[in-house]
Amino acid sequence: MTTIPDVTFDPTNPDPRCACILILDTSGSMHGEKINQLNQGLVAFRDALQSDSVAQSRVEIAIVTFGPAQLVQDFTTAGNFNPPTLTSSGDTPLGAALQQGLDMLALRKQVYKDNGTPYYRPWVFLITDGAPTDGDAWKAAATRIIDEENKKGVAFFAVGVEGADMQVLKQLSTREPLTLSGVHFREMFVWLSSSLQKVSQSQPGTQVPLAPPTWNQV
Amino acid sequence: MNWRIAKASIIGTGHDKTGMPCQDSHYVMQLRDTLIIAVSDGLGSAKLSHEGSRIACASAVEAYANTVEAAFNTTALTLAADQHTPAPFNYESALQTAFFSARNALERESNRTQLPLRDYACTLLVAVIEAESWYSMHIGDGTIVGLYTQQPAKTLSIPENGEFINSTTPITSDDYQSHMRYAHGHELLAGVALLSDGVTPMCINYKSGSAYDGFFRPLQSWLADATQLSGIDESLKQFLDTPKMRQKSDDDMTLVLALREHNSETVHSL
Numbered sequence: 001m002t003t004i005p006d007v008t009f010d011p012t013n014p015d016p017r018c019a020c021i022l023i024l025d026t027s028g029s030m031h032g033e034k035i036n037q038l039n040q041g042l043v044a045f046r047d048a049l050q051s052d053s054v055a056q057s058r059v060e061i062a063i064v065t066f067g068p069a070q071l072v073q074d075f076t077t078a079g080n081f082n083p084p085t086l087t088s089s090g091d092t093p094l095g096a097a098l099q100q101g102l103d104m105l106a107l108r109k110q111v112y113k114d115n116g117t118p119y120y121r122p123w124v125f126l127i128t129d130g131a132p133t134d135g136d137a138w139k140a141a142a143t144r145i146i147d148e149e150n151k152k153g154v155a156f157f158a159v160g161v162e163g164a165d166m167q168v169l170k171q172l173s174t175r176e177p178l179t180l181s182g183v184h185f186r187e188m189f190v191w192l193s194s195s196l197q198k199v200s201q202s203q204p205g206t207q208v209p210l211a212p213p214t215w216n217q218v
Numbered sequence: 219m220n221w222r223i224a225k226a227s228i229i230g231t232g233h234d235k236t237g238m239p240c241q242d243s244h245y246v247m248q249l250r251d252t253l254i255i256a257v258s259d260g261l262g263s264a265k266l267s268h269e270g271s272r273i274a275c276a277s278a279v280e281a282y283a284n285t286v287e288a289a290f291n292t293t294a295l296t297l298a299a300d301q302h303t304p305a306p307f308n309y310e311s312a313l314q315t316a317f318f319s320a321r322n323a324l325e326r327e328s329n330r331t332q333l334p335l336r337d338y339a340c341t342l343l344v345a346v347i348e349a350e351s352w353y354s355m356h357i358g359d360g361t362i363v364g365l366y367t368q369q370p371a372k373t374l375s376i377p378e379n380g381e382f383i384n385s386t387t388p389i390t391s392d393d394y395q396s397h398m399r400y401a402h403g404h405e406l407l408a409g410v411a412l413l414s415d416g417v418t419p420m421c422i423n424y425k426s427g428s429a430y431d432g433f434f435r436p437l438q439s440w441l442a443d444a445t446q447l448s449g450i451d452e453s454l455k456q457f458l459d460t461p462k463m464r465q466k467s468d469d470d471m472t473l474v475l476a477l478r479e480h481n482s483e484t485v486h487s488l
Contacts, residue, residue: 116425
């Protein structure tokens with residue numbers, strides 16, 4: 001029988017990337033149990049992603065918190081992700097935070113394109129427990145999100161924690177917002193991790209069926 | 219002209235896990251001096267894309283062969299009747315016809331089963347190799363690579379991806395005609411390789427689309443030096459199934475390699 005050919009691979013081809021930006025409400029109302037659970041959720045998120053050898057090199061995480069809106073973690077692969085300990089203070093400039101997150105995604109996509117890195121549709125994951133305090137700024141952000149969603153440029157998920165203005169969240173996306181029951185941040189992040197793991201291992205053309213979230217209430 | 223051909227489609231480990239069948243197909247036909255090769259990758263999101271890719275490959279190759287036969291017969295008649303020089307064969311139009319036939323066959327299947335056309339979504343690559351020229355038509359991802367004796371492997375038709383890695387345009391899409399890409403060249407190829415996107419991460423540069431010779435050269439020598447061709451497809455399958463390959467991609471993989479027989483390289487048929 002013929003032997004099997006001994007080939008070498010193109011060493012310059014990078015792994016495909018799945019960018020995920022977390023836009024997290026750290027306003028004063030998140031104080032106490034909520035912010036503690038959110039922090040623990042981020043640790044669980046990291047642990048779950050790092051337990052998956054493929055996801056840890058393909059999933060890239062960034063974090064924007066508000067308020068005020070600020071970048072606390074620029075894009076990094078899940079393998080290098082070290083969750084910050086967030087503290088709560090300030091108001092809820094939702095519009096500014098969303099715009100900043102979308103700007104960062106646009107930049108990231110450009111980096112992928114410049115390097116010839118293949119990428120999956122990026123995810124934006126918003127978590128808030130309040131109503132926006134930066135006036136109508138969220139409306140412009142909503143227009144941008146819906147436009148991107150329609151172009152399949154992002155997958156946007158809004159999660160309302162107790163106290164969130166669900167009417168605003170409904171208008172942010174074509175997708176229904178989810179309500180976190182209690183402070184089940186950990187369950188939510190484990191779900192997010194497993195969804196990202198599935199996406200980052202999916203095949204071209206595949207629409208990845210996500211497990212129904214178990215951490216929300218209808 | 220004689221060809222040595224090795225061909226294999228194997229199921230991706232990702233598909234195995236989810237119970238999906240192998241959605242890649244290939245089809246090879248030799249018609250006098252013309253070698254016709256088709257490769258198709260059924261989209262993971264389409265339920266019957268394994269059927270789709272099989273139908274697309276077979277329909278396209280057979281339709282192309284029919285066009286060649288019809289032209290051959292016409293030419294024979296024209297020559298016999300001692301009329302004017304026959305019109306040159308239009309390769310681009312013959313390949314277009316092949317793609318329209320593949321699309322029609324998928325539409326017929328969709329009508330027959332009363333299932334949406336998108337359930338049969340697949341890519342399609344067809345390469346036609348003649349004595350001193352090659353022609354290709356291509357929709358979606360996957361790659362066609364030219365193999366040479368004295369120079370490195372060269373991409374003849376690059377993959378078309380959407381913005382994202384998990385998106386491409388299948389032959390079942392409404393605007394498929396505007397995504398069909400024709401290419402041709404007048405050169406003596408030692409051979410050709412057609413691959414589905416499960417094999418591209420190893421050997422086709424993401425950025426430039428260029429072929430990586432360190433991948434194709436050993437395959438070319440392997441096929442050229444094979445002492446017997448029975449079981450060659452099985453060996454190619456084993457190669458695709460090695461951990462080294464599987465580590466790079468858990469998608470279905472298809473590779474069709476065709477090389478001219480050494481001793482017939484300089485033979486020109488009339």
